[in-house]
Structure formats: C-alpha cells, structure tokens
Amino acid sequence: MRFLTVLLLLAITSFSSFSQTRYKVGKVSKKDWQIEKLDSLREVCDAVIIENIGLSRIDYNTTKGWMLEYNYYIKVLVLNDKGIDQYGNLDIVFSDNDDVYVKGYTYSLAESGKVEDEKFTTRDGMFTEYTDFRDNLILHIPNVKKNTIVEYELKILSQNIANVRDWVFQSENPVLFSEYTTITPEYFDFNAFYQGSYPVKIEKGEGVSSINGTDFSETYSYFKKVYSAKNLPGVPDEIYTSVKSNSFTKYRFEIRGYRDFYLVYHPLGSNYSTIIKERLFDNSYFVQYQKNNNILNDIIGDVKIDNSISGANTVYRLVSKNIAWNKQNGWVTPNKSYRKLINDRNGSAAEINNLLVGALRKAGFNAYPVLLNTRNAGRVNPFVPLISNFNYVICLLEVDGQRVLLDATEPQAPFGLIPLRCINGKALIVRDDATEQWVNLSTYLSAETLSSVEFSIDPEEEKIEKSINRKRLGIDLVRFITGLDSAKYVEDFNQRYTSEFSDAEINAHEINLEGSGAIENLNISQTVLSANNTIYISPFEDFKFKKNPFKNEKRYQGIDFVSPWKKVFMVTVNVPEGYTVQSDIKNKVFVTSDQKMSFKITSSKVGNKVIYTSMILIKDYYFLHTKYDEIKMFFDAVEKELSKQVMLVSEV
Missing domain, CATH: 2.60.120.1130 (Jelly Rolls)
Structure with missing residues (x-):
C-alpha cells in the first residue's frame, strides 16, 4: 500500500470531469444543520446522511495499464451517541497494492453561529495487514460529538479493475441525497444489478477519449451512467432480520472481462471455477489439505478411526479440542502452515477448518473446504463471481451417503451443527476439480x-x-x-x-x-x-x-x-x-x-x-x-x- 496524492489521481485521467454532482471537501455552512423535520428525526434516528456521492472510473495508465479509480464522499450530521459510534471511526479494507487517500473535517456549530472545523487525513490513520491479499486503514475521526457534521472523501486507485465496488443508496439512517457514477471504456464487459425497494434514477451518457503513449496512441469511446436517489428513509431495527444491508436499495457491479487493443477478449474471474483455480489453488497455505501431511499425525496420533460418522466425529473432536479459535475469521486463506498452527495451538476459522479438512482426508474421509459469508456481512450473490464475496471457511464431509457440515471453532457444538453466524444463504464448495457447486446453508437444517x-x-x-x-x-x-x-x-x-x-x-x-x-x-x-x-x-x-x-x-x-x-x-x-x-x-x-x-x-x-x-x-x-x-x-x-x-x- 502506498499513500496516494491527488496529483497522482489527476495524472492518469485522460478526460475531463463530467456532469455528475460536484462536491468540495471543506465547505460546510449553517444551512447544513437546517434539515427539514430535524427535531422529529432526532427521536428515531442516530444520524442524517446529507450527501453521499461516489465514482468508479476505469482509465488507462501508460505505465501500469488499466486502473480503477474509486471516489467516496459523505457528509453526515451526527445526532446521538450511537451516531458517534457509527461515524466516529473509519475502517477501510482494500487490496494490498492499492493506493489510498483520505481527507476530511469535523464541524461544530458554536453558539455564536460560527462553524468550527478540525481536519484529518490519511496520515492520521494506522495501516494494518488484514489478510494475505488485503490491508485496512483504521482512522479515528477527531472531535465527533452530538450535533457534529462529519465530512470526508476517500480515494482508492487500484490495478484490480474487476473489483468495482457496490453502491448502497440506503442506510439505517435517512439519506437526503445519494449518487454514484460509473465511467467505463468500450472495451469492458460491464454489468449492473439492482436490489431494493426504492427508485433509482439513471442518466446515461457517452463520449470519446484517447490514450497517448510513447509507442502508440488509441482513441476509444466510454460510457457513463449516473445513478441517483433522494430522500431515502432509514431502515429501522426489526425482528427476524439478518443484516439490514440485505434490505438496502443498492447496485452491485461486475466486470466479466475486457478486450485488449487487438480485440482479444480477456475474462476477469468470469466464473467461480476460475477464481478457485487462480486465487485459492495457487495459495500454498490453502492447498495444504490436498497433501498427505505427516504433521497431522500430531493431531490424530494413534487413535483408531473407522470410516464412519463415529470416526469422523473423533477427528472433529481432536481438532476442535486441540486448536483454539482466536475469534478471527481469517478471510478464506490460512496465514499459517499446519506445523505452526499445531505448535501455536490457536488460529483463525480459515486455519482451523482448513486443518480439519486435511485431518479428515488424512484419516481417509472425503472432505472439502466450503466458502461462505457470515450473517453480519450479507448474503453471497452466486451470479457475481468475486472472491471478496466470502469471509469464512467451514468443512464439508461426505460419509455414509450423507453430507455433513462442520465448524471446528466451537468445541462444545454437537457434530454436524454449524454456528448461527454461518447460516446465511448459499456457500461455495471447493471441489478438487474446481467445479462450481453450492450448498444452501439455510435449508441444511430446520x-x-x-x-x-x-x-x-x-x-x-x-x-x-x-x-x-x-x-x-x-x-x-x-x-x-x-x-x-x-x-x-x-x-x-x-x-x-x-x-x-x-x-x-x-x-x-x-x-x-x-x-x-x-x-x-x-x-x-x-x-x-x-x-x-x-x-x-x-x-x-x-x-x-x-x-x-x-x-x-x-x-x-x-x-x-x-x-x-x-x-x-x-x-x-x-x-x-x-x-x-x-x-x-x-x-x-x-x-x-x-x-x-x-x-x-x-x-x-x-x-x-x-x-x-x-x-x-x-x-x-x-x-x-x-x-x-x-x-x-x-x-x-x-x-x-x-x-x-x-x-x-x-x-x-
């Protein structure tokens, strides 16, 4: 990860700004506190999102090739302590090679009517390694209190052009205005998927741009879409819901592939089988379960294990009771070898359940990793193939003509029962031949x-x-x-x-x-x-x-x-x-x-x-x-x- 300057962003842009809504960080007036029916909103809301504006644009850099620029801007009025918890901190996850830039202010309205501000930037945050492939930026926003306006912009420049971020128009708090713009060159197979209950206005446009390199030049068409919505209600707490975001009005985006300048088509993770082969089977820690690891004898020992449900239960108990869960999901790939995991005697869900798959295979069972998204992270869309759709791994055991799902992070759980956090729509089975196959977790048990x-x-x-x-x-x-x-x-x-x-x-x-x-x-x-x-x-x-x-x-x-x-x-x-x-x-x-x-x-x-x-x-x-x-x-x-x-x- 590298710090990103505004100059770098502008340097790769080969065409001018478009007619989407403009914003300028650092300009807030007393009118921003004068929200209609604000007193009524204070009784039922934690905050009011005044503006939420985003942009995803693909452009060509003569040194790095195609790049994806993502801009995110928000201006929100915080109303109470819950609002402070929601908007007082930033936790941004991004690919480890992305460039990231943050700039923002907190504003307070003094009794005299003067607007007082405090600035924060990327350098006020802390960067940490999130997984093998991703990092995160954690930033505490200063001086957030009741009746404060928080405003910031986030810019991410990425070579991972397949990862066009979703745009969520709705929130648990009311949104007065939300807009998202996508700009894609003609070479890209770009798709958008709507979800929700409230109308989103779409404006379309197109134009021409050019690439001027040292060895070549190219003129191409680009397509622009501006998605916008106004006065969206907040989504309240309700019984029998999984994640509020599942009900939000949103758009999901996907780039299935692109044509190069010679008109050759290049798929970008066009299906889950390709993702399994290229993102998982190329990871040495992930594929440990496919090998005959003698280190697993340290778990199984001399215990006699029958090829039956009872024998599989024995392996499950040996793993779950010898390796403690550190309460981390670990995304989908382990960060440890089996030897280190067994020596440490603790690990993430990804590490423990990968080890469980390996131990079951060592004992002669058919077992496979299963990728899912936990309930607090929203459902997986099987029709949008992205590795980022998943954040958790469990184990599928096939024995005695039965399919049994296992999670060794919970040593007290009965055999064949997975935790409630895992029961969330469909999950992807990682077969040895990378065949795409799903299991419906929500109908697995009643x-x-x-x-x-x-x-x-x-x-x-x-x-x-x-x-x-x-x-x-x-x-x-x-x-x-x-x-x-x-x-x-x-x-x-x-x-x-x-x-x-x-x-x-x-x-x-x-x-x-x-x-x-x-x-x-x-x-x-x-x-x-x-x-x-x-x-x-x-x-x-x-x-x-x-x-x-x-x-x-x-x-x-x-x-x-x-x-x-x-x-x-x-x-x-x-x-x-x-x-x-x-x-x-x-x-x-x-x-x-x-x-x-x-x-x-x-x-x-x-x-x-x-x-x-x-x-x-x-x-x-x-x-x-x-x-x-x-x-x-x-x-x-x-x-x-x-x-x-x-x-x-x-x-x-």
Missing part, C-alpha cells in the same frame, strides 16, 4: 422445538403442577447451546418466568445435552385460577408463540427465519374427578396463500385426559417484505387460537 406440558390439578389444595419438557433440534439447538452457561440460563429463566407468572414456583429445572439435541425439563407449581366452581387453564401459556411477534403495521425489511421451522407444542390436561371440560379449542388448520406457512391445532380426549396439540410449520426461510401483511395476519390467527382457555367445571 429449527425444531418439540414441547410437551402436562397439567395435574388438585382442586382441594388449589394447586396446579406443570411438568414441561422441551427438546431442541437443528437451528434451535444451535441458538440454545451457543455460549450456554446452564446455571446462568436457569437463573435468568426463573427470574423472567416468575416475573410473568407471579404465583409460580419453579421446583426443578434441568438441562441435558444428549447427542444431537438439548433436553430441558421443568416442574412448576401455580395457584389455581377459579371462580363459580370453574377452574380456568391457559394450556398454551408456555408456548413462545402465544403472542404474535409481528406487531408493527409496516415492514421495511424482508423476514428472515434463518431456516425452515417446526414448532410442536402438546398439552395434556389431567381432568380431576368430578369435573367436565368446556373449551372453544377445536380442530383447525391455517395455511398462507403460497402454502409455505401452516398452523394446525387439534383436540382429543383419552379417558380423563384432554390432549391439545399445536404445530407451526414454515417451509421456507426468507420472505420479502411484501408478504408481511399476510404473515402478520397468520400469526394474529395463531395468537387468537393459542389464547383460548380450557374450563374445568365442577359437576357438584
């Missing part, structure tokens, strides 16, 4: 909880005893056991439960992790609710979905359930002698119009027992926000059914 409750009523003592059993499987198990401290969980649960049911007394509460499931057992005593010789019971009061989780009238983001669902809740009521049952709970089924969500409730009687069973099934994991009204109505209907009571009427 989220299952099977619950049963048995009510035993003693009318004379006016007591109800409830025995509750819950078994969590799949994604629900992952959620439950990740970072689980059983003692603290029990303590916190008891506090929440007795807060909701003030008459409740929890007599016993146990958690057992068994195989691929977690079993939770409770015994609870409560006071009978009765009047006029009638005992009232709410059979589904311990079902999580007795209340509709979707309360807002409007939805901004898609609904992400992470995976398909199966929630079963069965209630058995032991009817005391001398009592009869009255209830409005009847057999019913609700299904959404697309058949992807269903709710079923049944009622039956066996001897002195009345049994009620409810089941929620969700066959898909992600729904567009346009389906929100129907999903809200579905859970309204579920809440209505689960709120019904059972009445035990004394025959005396």
Whole structure:
C-alpha cells in the first residue's frame, strides 16, 4: 500500500470531469444543520446522511495499464451517541497494492453561529495487514460529538479493475441525497444489478477519449451512467432480520472481462471455477489439505478411526479440542502452515477448518473446504463471481451417503451443527476439480422445538403442577447451546418466568445435552385460577408463540427465519374427578396463500385426559417484505387460537 496524492489521481485521467454532482471537501455552512423535520428525526434516528456521492472510473495508465479509480464522499450530521459510534471511526479494507487517500473535517456549530472545523487525513490513520491479499486503514475521526457534521472523501486507485465496488443508496439512517457514477471504456464487459425497494434514477451518457503513449496512441469511446436517489428513509431495527444491508436499495457491479487493443477478449474471474483455480489453488497455505501431511499425525496420533460418522466425529473432536479459535475469521486463506498452527495451538476459522479438512482426508474421509459469508456481512450473490464475496471457511464431509457440515471453532457444538453466524444463504464448495457447486446453508437444517406440558390439578389444595419438557433440534439447538452457561440460563429463566407468572414456583429445572439435541425439563407449581366452581387453564401459556411477534403495521425489511421451522407444542390436561371440560379449542388448520406457512391445532380426549396439540410449520426461510401483511395476519390467527382457555367445571 502506498499513500496516494491527488496529483497522482489527476495524472492518469485522460478526460475531463463530467456532469455528475460536484462536491468540495471543506465547505460546510449553517444551512447544513437546517434539515427539514430535524427535531422529529432526532427521536428515531442516530444520524442524517446529507450527501453521499461516489465514482468508479476505469482509465488507462501508460505505465501500469488499466486502473480503477474509486471516489467516496459523505457528509453526515451526527445526532446521538450511537451516531458517534457509527461515524466516529473509519475502517477501510482494500487490496494490498492499492493506493489510498483520505481527507476530511469535523464541524461544530458554536453558539455564536460560527462553524468550527478540525481536519484529518490519511496520515492520521494506522495501516494494518488484514489478510494475505488485503490491508485496512483504521482512522479515528477527531472531535465527533452530538450535533457534529462529519465530512470526508476517500480515494482508492487500484490495478484490480474487476473489483468495482457496490453502491448502497440506503442506510439505517435517512439519506437526503445519494449518487454514484460509473465511467467505463468500450472495451469492458460491464454489468449492473439492482436490489431494493426504492427508485433509482439513471442518466446515461457517452463520449470519446484517447490514450497517448510513447509507442502508440488509441482513441476509444466510454460510457457513463449516473445513478441517483433522494430522500431515502432509514431502515429501522426489526425482528427476524439478518443484516439490514440485505434490505438496502443498492447496485452491485461486475466486470466479466475486457478486450485488449487487438480485440482479444480477456475474462476477469468470469466464473467461480476460475477464481478457485487462480486465487485459492495457487495459495500454498490453502492447498495444504490436498497433501498427505505427516504433521497431522500430531493431531490424530494413534487413535483408531473407522470410516464412519463415529470416526469422523473423533477427528472433529481432536481438532476442535486441540486448536483454539482466536475469534478471527481469517478471510478464506490460512496465514499459517499446519506445523505452526499445531505448535501455536490457536488460529483463525480459515486455519482451523482448513486443518480439519486435511485431518479428515488424512484419516481417509472425503472432505472439502466450503466458502461462505457470515450473517453480519450479507448474503453471497452466486451470479457475481468475486472472491471478496466470502469471509469464512467451514468443512464439508461426505460419509455414509450423507453430507455433513462442520465448524471446528466451537468445541462444545454437537457434530454436524454449524454456528448461527454461518447460516446465511448459499456457500461455495471447493471441489478438487474446481467445479462450481453450492450448498444452501439455510435449508441444511430446520429449527425444531418439540414441547410437551402436562397439567395435574388438585382442586382441594388449589394447586396446579406443570411438568414441561422441551427438546431442541437443528437451528434451535444451535441458538440454545451457543455460549450456554446452564446455571446462568436457569437463573435468568426463573427470574423472567416468575416475573410473568407471579404465583409460580419453579421446583426443578434441568438441562441435558444428549447427542444431537438439548433436553430441558421443568416442574412448576401455580395457584389455581377459579371462580363459580370453574377452574380456568391457559394450556398454551408456555408456548413462545402465544403472542404474535409481528406487531408493527409496516415492514421495511424482508423476514428472515434463518431456516425452515417446526414448532410442536402438546398439552395434556389431567381432568380431576368430578369435573367436565368446556373449551372453544377445536380442530383447525391455517395455511398462507403460497402454502409455505401452516398452523394446525387439534383436540382429543383419552379417558380423563384432554390432549391439545399445536404445530407451526414454515417451509421456507426468507420472505420479502411484501408478504408481511399476510404473515402478520397468520400469526394474529395463531395468537387468537393459542389464547383460548380450557374450563374445568365442577359437576357438584
């Protein structure tokens, strides 16, 4: 990485500026604080983005060849402490050969009305190595406080012309104006992909430019597009969302290839197979798993390993318990040899799971690296082949006719369950022949909880005893056991439960992790609710979905359930002698119009027992926000059914 001067940027530019919006860093006036409805925005927003302007331009440098210039400009009014956290620091990731330049100011409005500023530049930041291929610039922006305006421009000059950066028009905070310009010569196969819910205006133009080198000259056409949007609302926090940026209005860009001056076409990572061969198989640390590494004997030792699920589990445990995770993803390529990793006894996710693949292969299994993007980084677009789409590696094991996904960073996790952070749409399997093949992580497992409750009523003592059993499987198990401290969980649960049911007394509460499931057992005593010789019971009061989780009238983001669902809740009521049952709970089924969500409730009687069973099934994991009204109505209907009571009427 080298510091970039403005003169260097201008030196490679062979054509003049265009009609996109101009900005000048260092010019802020009192009018920038005079935002319409600002007092109302302060109540719901952390900041207001006044202007956000960008440019990606490809131009020819007679010394270096084609170069990509990226400009980013932002002017934002910070409203509160969260806004300070969001805009008080810069963390910029870029290719290690890129040139980077930053210039900006923070502005404060004094009581006298004078605008006071403080400047910051690239030299105020700190450069660190991010991965083998990428660096990052970390810069603390000075004097950011409430009612401060932060303004800066970022310029990156890169020889990696394939990496045209996306432009995100929307934010979690409102955006008053956003614009992005792309300028590409005629030689480039350039594509743009829209995502979002709000309109983006596009203006097109073209012109002619020239290259004047010492040995040749060339005249060519270029194409310009200016994308712009105004007054975009912020995206609020909402339940059942993955990453807010997945819902933002944005454009993604791709250069699939280019023609040289002799009209020969050159693909630029035109598909994922090419990326695997050129970016991964050329990396000596990445391909360690393909070799018969004797150093892996230090992990496997003399343990006898059968070619079965049980044997693979043994290898998985040996790796996960001997190499600690340092909490770093490590992007997708290791930064250590196996020998150093084993000696250090700690490493990144990329290093540990690459080692797991190697150890499984050493033991005779078929295993492969799998590349994914974690949930906090957004989904991978399989149709835009870029190595930068990924930031994490797990392992795919093929054994006994099954596909099993593994992540050895979590030693307490059951075999075959990957952490929630990894469950994020599609992931790329790195086959030995570099064939492009994907696995859908979100449908790999479902989220299952099977619950049963048995009510035993003693009318004379006016007591109800409830025995509750819950078994969590799949994604629900992952959620439950990740970072689980059983003692603290029990303590916190008891506090929440007795807060909701003030008459409740929890007599016993146990958690057992068994195989691929977690079993939770409770015994609870409560006071009978009765009047006029009638005992009232709410059979589904311990079902999580007795209340509709979707309360807002409007939805901004898609609904992400992470995976398909199966929630079963069965209630058995032991009817005391001398009592009869009255209830409005009847057999019913609700299904959404697309058949992807269903709710079923049944009622039956066996001897002195009345049994009620409810089941929620969700066959898909992600729904567009346009389906929100129907999903809200579905859970309204579920809440209505689960709120019904059972009445035990004394025959005396």
